[in-house]
Amino acid sequence: MQDLWYSYDDEVTALRGINLEIEDGDYVAVIGQNGSGKTTLVKHFNGLLKPTQGRVLVRGNNGSLRDTVDLTVGQLAQTVGYVFQNPDHQIFCDTTRGELAFGPRNLGLSEAEVKRRVEEALTRFDLEEYADWPPAILGYGLRRKIGVAAVYSMQPRLFILDEPTAGLDHRSSMELVELIGEMHRHGHTIILVTHDMKLVAEFSRKSLVLRDGQVLVYDDTRNVFKHSEVLRDTQIEPPQITVLAKRMAPYGMPDDVLSVEEFYSAYCERF
Amino acid sequence: MSFSFDLYVQRRSWLHVVDPRVKLAFVFLGTLLMLTFKNLFIMLLSLVITHLIIFSAGVPGHKVKWVWKTMLLINVLIPTLWVIFYPEGPALSAAEGPTVLFQFWFLKVTALSVVRGVSLALRLDAIAFICFTWLFTTDQASLVRSLVKLGLPFEWGLVLAIGLRYIPTFYGLYTVVSEAQQARALDLTRGNFFTRVRSHLPILVAMIISALRTSEQLARAMESRTLGLPGVKRTCLRDIRFRLADYVYTALLFALFSILLTLRFQFGLGTHPLYLF
Numbered sequence: 124m125q126d127l128w129y130s131y132d133d134e135v136t137a138l139r140g141i142n143l144e145i146e147d148g149d150y151v152a153v154i155g156q157n158g159s160g161k162t163t164l165v166k167h168f169n170g171l172l173k174p175t176q177g178r179v180l181v182r183g184n185n186g187s188l189r190d191t192v193d194l195t196v197g198q199l200a201q202t203v204g205y206v207f208q209n210p211d212h213q214i215f216c217d218t219t220r221g222e223l224a225f226g227p228r229n230l231g232l233s234e235a236e237v238k239r240r241v242e243e244a245l246t247r248f249d250l251e252e253y254a255d256w257p258p259a260i261l262g263y264g265l266r267r268k269i270g271v272a273a274v275y276s277m278q279p280r281l282f283i284l285d286e287p288t289a290g291l292d293h294r295s296s297m298e299l300v301e302l303i304g305e306m307h308r309h310g311h312t313i314i315l316v317t318h319d320m321k322l323v324a325e326f327s328r329k330s331l332v333l334r335d336g337q338v339l340v341y342d343d344t345r346n347v348f349k350h351s352e353v354l355r356d357t358q359i360e361p362p363q364i365t366v367l368a369k370r371m372a373p374y375g376m377p378d379d380v381l382s383v384e385e386f387y388s389a390y391c392e393r394f
Numbered sequence: 395m396s397f398s399f400d401l402y403v404q405r406r407s408w409l410h411v412v413d414p415r416v417k418l419a420f421v422f423l424g425t426l427l428m429l430t431f432k433n434l435f436i437m438l439l440s441l442v443i444t445h446l447i448i449f450s451a452g453v454p455g456h457k458v459k460w461v462w463k464t465m466l467l468i469n470v471l472i473p474t475l476w477v478i479f480y481p482e483g484p485a486l487s488a489a490e491g492p493t494v495l496f497q498f499w500f501l502k503v504t505a506l507s508v509v510r511g512v513s514l515a516l517r518l519d520a521i522a523f524i525c526f527t528w529l530f531t532t533d534q535a536s537l538v539r540s541l542v543k544l545g546l547p548f549e550w551g552l553v554l555a556i557g558l559r560y561i562p563t564f565y566g567l568y569t570v571v572s573e574a575q576q577a578r579a580l581d582l583t584r585g586n587f588f589t590r591v592r593s594h595l596p597i598l599v600a601m602i603i604s605a606l607r608t609s610e611q612l613a614r615a616m617e618s619r620t621l622g623l624p625g626v627k628r629t630c631l632r633d634i635r636f637r638l639a640d641y642v643y644t645a646l647l648f649a650l651f652s653i654l655l656t657l658r659f660q661f662g663l664g665t666h667p668l669y670l671f
Contacts, residue, residue, distance in 0.1 A: 132456050171573050200579040211607060212567075213574040215599035225596065229579035259603050273578065 128176035129163055137163040139336040140177070147182070147280070150313045152323040152344065155333035156358055161316045164333065165283045168314070169203040170196045184280065201230060204279035208286045210270035211259075219269055220245070220254045226277040244276040248302060264295035271299065281312040288319050300326060321362045324348060324381040332357055345379045401529045401562055409451035409531045413640040414540035416647070417528045423651045424524040428517050430655070433664035434509060437516035444523040453530045461526050464565075469515045476511030477503050509667045534559055539634050548628055556612070564605065571600045
């Protein structure tokens with residue numbers, strides 16, 4: 124992204140001069156208050172929004188850099204997958220299998236390839252049991268999973284997930300996060316838009332903090348959570364375990380703890 | 395898109411404090427007048443007046459722009475279809491025969507059909523802006539209260555208010571669902587007219603499912619707040635009452651309506667699409 128500016132109806136400026144590079148295989152969390160420009164920013168990756176000023180370049184599957192202005196959302200969908208927050212905004216088929224086949228078919232793949240991808244997505248997301256069920260009548264957690272699987276079946280290199288754990292119980296949340304982690308381990312680039320700081324701390328490698336449409340900090344998550352003054356400015360509360368470790372820093376605890384497991388091993392080492 | 399689709403604009407302008415029943419009378423009488431007149435300039439004048447009223451009430455420009463954007467298709471379709479299917483005469487002047495602007499094969503474009511088509515489209519714009527004057531400046535609660543005061547059962551008033559309230563919400567839902575399906579490589583621009591209409595099916599079905607879910611949740615939320623409890627007469631925390639200004643506005647409204655109606659039927663004002671008399 125080079126000097127990206129975006130205004131809604133030329134009235135509300137949502138993004139102000141963003142310069143950013145996301146590398147292949149990264150796991151980035153985009154965080155910030157409501158209205159800070161998170162969703163506006165990520166909608167530029169798959170061309171749903173085009174810059175008012177500046178450029179967004181996406182590396183295609185053939186390795187060449189392409190300006191999103193020259194491509195349609197459909198063309199960019201081969202490289203960039205976008206999972207919307209509400210699964211009901213995309214579910215329309217009478218079977219889960221059909222829902223998963225919709226994207227690959229739109230890409231013009233052969234029926235054999237579509238079938239292969241659908242079966243793979245069903246297995247990976249543990250949805251075989253519901254393959255012939257109408258997805259609209261399934262529970263929210265399952266619909267959310269189908270939403271992600273429906274984008275996964277298109278095999279994009281970059282995955283954008285908008286608030287993936289919102290409205291999910293702990294178990295469904297962890298299950299989904301584990302699947303996202305697995306996609307990352309298989310080489311997919313992951314971008315999460317989230318308010319869930321525990322999720323950010325434990326899983327994302329890098330964090331991008333936005334405020335009023337500007338990048339406040341873009342760094343390793345461990346370093347971002349060290350910037351307590353930046354987090355205070357954006358009203359972001361680090362996970363409780365990070366706060367506790369910081370408070371215990373005078374007693375020898377490291378001040379960049381991100382998970383309970385890290386805290387436990389650091390505690391056992393020192394006390 | 396983090397954009398608010400609420401029609402009501404919260405302000406404390408002169409129009410916001412006008413009794414909603416007066417505004418309802420304005421909508422009713424204004425619409426009747428617009429349906430009575432056929433003249434292009436009267437439609438334009440009505441649009442200028444409603445715009446002045448809307449802006450004086452502090453309604454921001456982007457709301458007005460949104461109305462025009464919504465009306466764009468109608469504004470293109472009506473004059474085009476009228477010109478194609480209703481070539482008409484006589485001439486704009488006293489000369490004999492229709493003034494033909496353009497003729498090719500079966501298509502004959504007459505000056506009068508162009509004017510009539512444009513004035514018809516403007517008539518719908520004028521009616522839309524009269525209605526939006528009311529909706530931009532009247533909150534849902536006042537809207538329902540005014541209808542109930544006029545004798546409508548409360549539940550009916552609520553149904554109407556919810557219906558109006560959800561038009562822009564569903565427009566917003568269409569945008570989001572369309573974005574979600576395009577993100578799965580759905581191309582809405584490819585192919586001929588019928589292919590493009592068919593490619594809207596995934597959007598339509600997802601919207602219907604979402605709409606059903608919303609209506610079910612809304613019904614449950616209202617029921618859980620005891621709406622429709624039998625044998626209970628609803629009370630009202632804030633009642634609406636006519637002020638002196640409201641009586642003056644009502645009198646002015648009816649006087650203007652009577653004058654314009656007399657001019658129309660006694661003196662033939664605005665019966666021709668181009669000439670006032």
